[in-house]
Amino acid sequence: MTSTSIVQEALEEKLGERRQLEILLVTGRSLVQGMSMEAEGKRSRRYRLSASTLSLNPEDAQLIGVEKNSRVRVETEHGAIVVNVSIDPGLPRGTGFIPMGPWANAVVCPLTDGTGMPKYKNIPAKVRPTEEQVPSVEELVSIITGRRVDAHPVELDLREGEKKIIEDFVCPFCGDLCDFIKVHLNGNIVEKVVGACPLGSSKIRNYHRDRIVKPYIRSPSGLLEECTLPKALDKAAEILASSKHPLIFGLSSTVNEAIIVGVELAEYLGAIIDNTTVVCHGPTTIGVMEAGAARCTLGLVRHLADLILFWGCNPAEAHPNHFKRWVIEGGKHVKGRKDRRVIVIDVRRTATARMADEFIMVEPGKDYELITALRMAVKDLDIEQSTVAGVPREKIYELADALRSCKYGVGFFGMGLTMNEPRYRSLEELIKLAHDLNDWTRFTVVPMRGHYNVTGACQVSTWLTGYPFSVDFMRGIPKFIPGLTTATDALIRGDVDAALIIASDPVAHFPRKAVENLSKIPLIVVDPKWSLTAMIADVVIPSAMSGVEAGGTAYRMDGVPLRVKKIIEPPTGVMEDHRILLEILSRVRRLRGE
Ligand code: SF4
Incomplete structure (x- = not known):
């Protein structure tokens, strides 16, 4: 050289x-x-x-x-x-x-x-x-799962017809469930959506795109072959009836009526039933089990809150109407934005931070330390370090003063806290901070729930099993053991031998190891649209889009139940989630000789 x-x-x-x-x-x-x-x-x-x-x-x-x-x-x-x-x-x-x-x-x-x-x-x-x-997404899914990726998307026929305006429509996208939306219909064409944010509007206006309209079963060649609905339901029932420990997952983008049948099916099968809480506010739920809750409804936020804290969440991008509806608009005792102080704590200057009165940047992964220091400041204890989690000590005392001196404070928090270490301890600590603040003023904390009816999935699961998510019926009684009965862990460890996914897309949202194992077991998908999970499934069953083509009940992020409307007929032969689940349940019973 x-x-x-x-x-x-x-x-x-x-x-x-x-x-x-x-x-x-x-x-x-x-x-x-x-x-x-x-x-x-x-x-x-x-x-x-x-x-x-x-x-x-x-x-x-x-x-x-x-x-x-x-x-x-x-x-x-x-x-x-x-x-x-x-x-x-x-x-x-x-x-x-x-x-x-x-x-x-x-x-x-x-x-x-x-x-x-x-x-x-x-x-x-x-x-x-x-x-x-x-x-590309197809290359990525195919590399991770080793399965042939296949999809048969259909754009529904749009036909002009009777013109009507649906008032008080409930948006089926995020946990805010905005219930003041006006939808202008012409036949089955959504001509205009008034009041929804870009996310909600996008979902409602594009309900007809990328649809699954026929059932499919994966053929020996590895491709999805169209079949009749009874055949797809029979195949799904066969897979579940012969499974020893199946997983039923999703249910956060459907209505409570379907979740009820999902729980019944899980109990009958001895399955794990889990919803998307496991990868969003699962740690919050565990934190509530440790420390209790300090919640309020969103109505109280509008009427009373003069201080709003957003911690580890960015509603400007994830719940775009939230800020306008609960911060800018006035209520009975607080007249609007100018009467509210808004503070954002996050690891980056988000769009929400730019709308706030004050932004406090916390070092990534150090929220727990900051909450703990804040609790000390609220109790007038000495903080020895000059900075905690990148925030100067004086700023922490100043923040504690602001929180103590408001008339009614609300802390909204998101996955910046739930996905961080030390896991649910941050949430437990945040709830304890709210308890501490209630010695001085009124203070509540509300989780920013992401998926449409994920709060309903937790509520229904709690009424029926005693636990809000990750419930295992393997021993005939409901068990909730985070780390064991949680869908992510069960998949990562290979503890389940078949999966039924309803209105959810774990291939897009679970870590690689869980997706790899999901692709190794028989997989049934019930969905109105071609999710990444549907593209690798063994059985695909089309469903009506909840909140647009199927009505029912859903829970807002603050636990308030709302009726959601069916405003458009689903494609011919396509059933609602709860009917599909009932059909599968009756077939499984038949296969097991009942
Ligand atoms: S904030 Fe959420 S519920 Fe409201 S319109 Fe937007 S997506 Fe829909």
């Missing part, structure tokens, strides 16, 4: 080192990811561009010589993925953000520490520029 090439090699090696960035990877919702998944579907270009992007602080990006639309390879202990780059000055140095989805889940940490919640935030990762291509 010549001395020139030795020098060149040494330089490249040095450059290589320099061009590798170490970050803490954070995942979460984004507005475009949410809209594109509802409007065009998860195989669309817009979804791919939004969910396969790593946002970096400009200085970090410069350090490794990448700019907007460059490609980088993100590597963690749990996997590697190639994604595009986006620049976000609101991100602190050393932090990267990928919206939730299959690209992020290829590298997140599957360990749940006995809570059911994988680690979706603050994962140490190495980032370096690459010329490799970003995989």
Whole structure:
């Protein structure tokens, strides 16, 4: 080797080192990811561009010589993925953000520490520029599952007809269940949606796109073959009847009537039944079991709250009407935004933070320390350190004063807390902070529930089994043992031998290891749209879209039940979730000789 090439090699090696960035990877919702998944579907270009992007602080990006639309390879202990780059000055140095989805889940940490919640935030990762291509969603799912990906999307026929305006329509997208939406219908065409945010509007207007309208069974060739509905129901019942320990999962985007039958089916089968709480507010629920609850309804927030704290949540992107409805609009005793003080605590300057009166940036993964210090400040105890979790001691005392001196305070919190360490302890501590504050004033904390009726899934499960999620009927009685009966852990350990997924998409939202194991067992999917899970299923059963083509009852994030309306007929031959589940249950009973 010549001395020139030795020098060149040494330089490249040095450059290589320099061009590798170490970050803490954070995942979460984004507005475009949410809209594109509802409007065009998860195989669309817009979804791919939004969910396969790593946002970096400009200085970090410069350090490794990448700019907007460059490609980088993100590597963690749990996997590697190639994604595009986006620049976000609101991100602190050393932090990267990928919206939730299959690209992020290829590298997140599957360990749940006995809570059911994988680690979706603050994962140490190495980032370096690459010329490799970003995989499409089909390539990614096929690599992870080893199954042939197949989908037969249909755009429903839209026919003009009777014109009507549906008043007080309840939006079926997020846990805010906005119930003042006006939908202008012309036949089965949604011409206008008034009052909904971009996410809700996208779901309602695009109800007809990317639909499953026929049942399918996977053939020996590995492709999905169309079949009759009775045949698909028979096949689903056969799989479940011959299973020793199946998993029933999802149920958060359907109505309570279907969840009731889901629980009955799980009890009969000796199955685990779980809902998406396990990967959103499962730790909150465990925190409530430890410390009790300090909640209020959203109506009280509007009428009374003069201080609102958003901690680890970004409603501007995940629940876009929330801020306008409960912060900007006035109530009986608080006239509106100018009478409310809004404080945001988060690891990055989010869109919500930009609308607040005050933003406090906490170091990633250090929320627990900050809550604990805040509790000390509320009790007038001495904080010895000059900063806690990156926040100066004086600021913590100032915040404690603000919380103590408000007339009615509300803390909304999200997955920035639930997905962090030390897991449910942060939530337990936050609830205790609310209890402490109630010695001074009125203070409540309300979880920002994401999926449409995920609160209903917990409520119904609690009435019927005593537990809100992750209930195992294997021994004939309901058991809730986080870490054991949680769907994520059961899949990661390979403890279930068949799965029925209703109105949910674990392939898009569970960590890689869980998805790998899900693809190794017989898989039944009931869904109105082609989810990533439907694309690898053995049996696909189309269902009416809850809240649009099927009515019923759903619970808002604060636990208030609302009637949801059926406003459009489902496609011919397509049934509602609860009827599908009843059909499966009666077939399973028949197969077992009852
Ligand atoms: S905030 Fe949620 S419930 Fe309200 S319109 Fe938007 S998506 Fe729908």
